[in-house]
Amino acid sequence: MQFGYSEACLEHDTGDRHPESPDRLRAIREGLKREHGVSYEEAAPADRSEIEAVHDEEYVEEIEAFCADGGGNWDPDTVATAETFEAALTSAGLARWAATEALSGSNGRRTPFAIGRPPGHHAVEDDAMGFCFFNNAAVAAQAIIDEGAADRVAIFDWDVHHGNGTQDIFYDRDDVFYASxxxxxxYPGTGAIDETGTDGAEGTTLNVPLSAGAGDPEYQYAVEETLSPLLERFDPELLFVSAGFDAHRHDPISRMRVSTEGYAMLTEQVRGIADRVDAGLGFVLEGGYGLDTLSEGVRTVHETFDGRDPIDVEGKINDSTRVLVDDVKTQFDL
Incomplete structure (x- = not known):
């Protein structure tokens, strides 16, 4: 794979005890060190105009001034330093690079994956939260649409947390399909199944809130039964994955049971969907706070594109997931 990466993202230093630390990127680089076919690409930071296409101008100015004054705690979880503004612009720029590469035909072993930080999917139009300042996936999707490179973009968020920011930004838009x-x-307590879009965009937001303890069989079932048919119906030109790895069974801040091999399965599923709808496919890093499991997850995505076949998922789908998926399918007339 091609990995979008910049040292500027390491300068956003949240402190020794914060889970979203520069060590996340260092661990990913270390895990990929012995892998075949890995390349790293730098990208220009996002332009202010690209950020302000999805975020309020006053909010962007407020973040810039906050960082220029040395930063601090924006909220109890979201920490900024003097370097955070530039890191956030760079992280958004890396996401935009990945989207552009995907649409240009970079696929197979050249599939793009932006490994910037801070992450983005909790950032709403006018506020930072959940470790996120600018919504990287949203910036990338909007830039692609504004350039006329695509008319329809889908964002699939497999992070263990609901991407409330991405959903909010596109909730009344029928040209962006958001799925989580x-x-x-x-956290953040959003993402119920009846949140499906509004103001003419009904049916362009999909939420599948699985119960704690769900693992590989449940994720595979949810993708097969809901995401796959809905994306085939929506027919996007770009499928962008907000790839968090905090649903891993050994991640320190979630209770889900996805295995490392489960991320290979998810990767194979989204690749299959992209192939069926003839969409470009790209990835952007979100969460994942166990350094070993984060590194393993990203490496597994790479290995899947490098020719490694995922092992078949084993285990029984729990009854609560079947009921949930049936309810979701009713929402969408599937």
């Missing part, structure tokens, strides 16, 4: 499979009741 996440742990029910976890």
């Amino acid at each position: 499979i996440h742990e029910q009741g976890l």
Whole structure:
């Protein structure tokens, strides 16, 4: 794979005890060190105009001034330093690079994956939260649409937390399909199945809030039964994956049971969907806070594109997931 990466993202230093630390990127680089076919690409930071296409101008100015004054705690979880503004612009720029590469035909072993930080999917139009300042996937999707490179973009968020920011930004838009499979009741508490879009965009938001303890069989079932048919119906030109790895069974801040091999399965599933709808496919890093499991997850995505076949998922789908998926399918007339 091609990995979008910049040292500027390491300068956003949240402190020794914060889970979203520069060590996340260092661990990913270390895990990929012995892998075949890995390349790293730098990208220009996002332009202010690209950020302000999805975020309020006053909010962007406020973040810039906050960082220029040395930063601090924006909220109890979201920490900024003097370097955070530039890192956030760079992280958004890397996401835009990945989207552009995907649409240009980079696929197979050249599939793009932006490994920037801070992450983005909790950032709403006018506020930072959940470790996120600018919504990287949203910036990338909007830039692609504004350039006329695509008319329809789909974002699939497999992070364990619901991407409330991405959903909010596109909730009344019929040209962006947002889908999230996440742990029910976890931060930020959004992402119910009846949140499906509004103001003419009904049916362009999909939420599958799985119960704590769900693992590989449940994720595979949810993708097969809901995401796959809905994306075939939506027919996007770009499928962008907000790839968090915090649903891993050994991640320290979630209760889900996805295995490392489960991420290979998810990768194979989204690749299959992209092939069926003839969409470009790209990835952007979100969460994942166990350094070993984060590194393993990203490496597994790479290995899947490098020719490694995922092992078949084993295990029984729990009854609560079947009921949930049936309810979701009713929402969408599937």
